[in-house]
Amino acid sequence: MAGLLPKNMLEKLDQALEEENMATKYLNVIEKKTNIKKRYIVIAVGALVSFYLVFGYGADLLCNLIGFVYPAYVSVKAIESVGKDDDTAWLMYWVVFATFSVVEFFSDILLSWFPFYFLGKCIFLLWCMAPVGWNGSNTIYRKFIRPFVLRNESKIDDVLSTVTKGAKEIVGQATKDAQGALADTAADMAADAVRENMKKDE
Incomplete structure (x- = not known):
């Protein structure tokens, strides 16, 4: 061989x-x-x-x-x-x-x-x-x-910059949406707790 x-x-x-x-x-x-x-x-x-x-x-x-x-x-x-x-x-x-x-x-x-x-x-x-x-x-x-x-x-850098900017915007929007959803959920839970306490007081 x-x-x-x-x-x-x-x-x-x-x-x-x-x-x-x-x-x-x-x-x-x-x-x-x-x-x-x-x-x-x-x-x-x-x-x-x-x-x-x-x-x-x-x-x-x-x-x-x-x-x-x-x-x-x-x-x-x-x-x-x-x-x-x-x-x-x-x-x-x-x-x-x-x-x-x-x-x-x-x-x-x-x-x-x-x-x-x-x-x-x-x-x-x-x-x-x-x-x-x-x-x-x-x-x-x-x-x-x-x-x-x-x-x-330069073209590759432009594409990467655009993609990075878009990704940051998507992450930022998703974070805002998640924070808003959490705030709404927390407000709903607080309102439910207040209603429960009011019922108990009656």
Whole structure:
């Protein structure tokens, strides 16, 4: 199976597996116990997950977990770290993830019927969270999202301002209505209590 991958990809995979992190720590333990190289363990797990994403039940849930759980964990670590470079990288991922989720909402009904849809989506999300050399979210953000936002920033700000103003007005009106209803209810309860006391006095 490793022979199916290009040599430069295998070299990059080996380099990534030499980095110190939680995943490589567990892979080192498995490698020592099984005498199987980390490279082959990762390729085998990747093949199993790929097979499941094509034929398995609940492939959409697995795909969403892959695209959410690890990035969420690493984002929390990035927030808690001193440096800001990792914060920027993961913010870009979440902007791309959110944009993709909105686009997917409109196309998911059709695309989810294709057998390789969830595998393709998972590969896309993994590419978006990949290390710096391969990082897709950086590419998508800088080539598409950032230019679009900068070009339309004033229009977007106007729409957001209008929506915010409208939401405040709706909340304000709802608060007034609720206060008025509460005042009416309190007045009715007070009047009922006075009538009850007057009846008792008679």
